Amino acid sequence: MKHVKPVLLSLTFGLPLLVWGVSLGSAVSAQSAADQMPAGPGKDITVATCTKCHSITNITGQHKDRDGWTATITKMVGYGATGSDEDFQAILDYVTKNYGLDSAGAAAPAAAAAHKIAVNTEPAAQLVTDLGLTDDESKALVAYRDKNGNFKTIDDLKKVPGIDATKFDAHAADLQF
Ligand code: HEC
Incomplete structure (x- = not known):
């Protein structure tokens, strides 16, 4: 019985620590992707809300019109994305403005390549x-x-x-x- 406790302890603390370490790593790379995003109203709430399940590059690699983004955000809410109506409105405005169809030419990778x-x-x-x-x-x-x-x-x-x-x-x- 003497040995049971340390094993349990390391399971209890070791595993969350590992998970924490991994998610911290991805949070850092998500942060640098977020740094590349155009500043503007709605950016912070977009990064905060939309990086809970996946990297922000899911968004920054896309171009959709307002209807397309509305459908995507509705789908994300279906997956469990949470926020107030105002939050989602701000996110929709931000992504439509910066990752809309007409912003395709202004996409950062193209500009960087040129x-x-x-x-x-x-x-x-x-x-x-x-x-x-x-x-x-x-x-x-x-x-x-x-x-x-x-x-x-x-x-x-x-x-x-x-x-x-x-x-x-x-x-x-x-x-x-
Ligand atoms: C609760 C988890 C969750 C949150 C929060 C979330 N997503 Fe997603 N997202 C997913 C999953 C799961 C997929 C992959 C499945 C798919 O492609 O439909 C995905 C894929 C995507 C895609 C690529 C597929 C497509 O339809 O274009 C985009 C874009 C996207 N998410 C945008 C967003 C935006 C914008 C937000 C913030 C409002 C957000 N996500 C927040 C779960 C989430």
């Missing part, structure tokens, strides 16, 4: 964001550019001293000279 990095004109801070450079690296790049003129190829970029060249390779397709 994003070019103008290495000869972007200021240092922008290069930090776009290329993942450190502050020192971006300053070195701008200083080199000021001194030697425009970069013409990725090999020119790699001549800048003190920058991890793999960062240029990682963005090779987006570099604009």
Whole structure:
């Protein structure tokens, strides 16, 4: 009998801890997906209400008109999504505005794919964001550019001293000279 208790204890605490750890992990990635969503009225309540059962990417990957979203939200309520009428109205307004049929062209992935990095004109801070450079690296790049003129190829970029060249390779397709 002596050994029964610790086993029970670890079952009682170990399992919830494990579940908690897993759901915490997915909550973090859902959070970063939520960060990509356009700001606006209804965003917070959408994220809070619609990430209880699945990732927000279920929503951000879709484009539907108002009727389509109404049908989806009605279906989610059928699955057990809860909220007040005002909440669901705000969610409907938010997703119709940002994930409607006419917003298809403005979808974030398309914009990101088309994003070019103008290495000869972007200021240092922008290069930090776009290329993942450190502050020192971006300053070195701008200083080199000021001194030697425009970069013409990725090999020119790699001549800048003190920058991890793999960062240029990682963005090779987006570099604009
Ligand atoms: C109670 C759990 C639950 C909640 C809360 C929930 N969903 Fe869902 N959702 C599901 C399930 C289960 C599926 C997969 C089954 C399916 O595709 O019909 C799903 C799938 C989806 C899909 C993909 C399928 C489709 O019909 O396009 C979208 C979009 C979606 N949910 C949107 C939402 C929105 C918006 C909210 C917030 C109002 C929400 N969900 C909240 C359970 C939930």
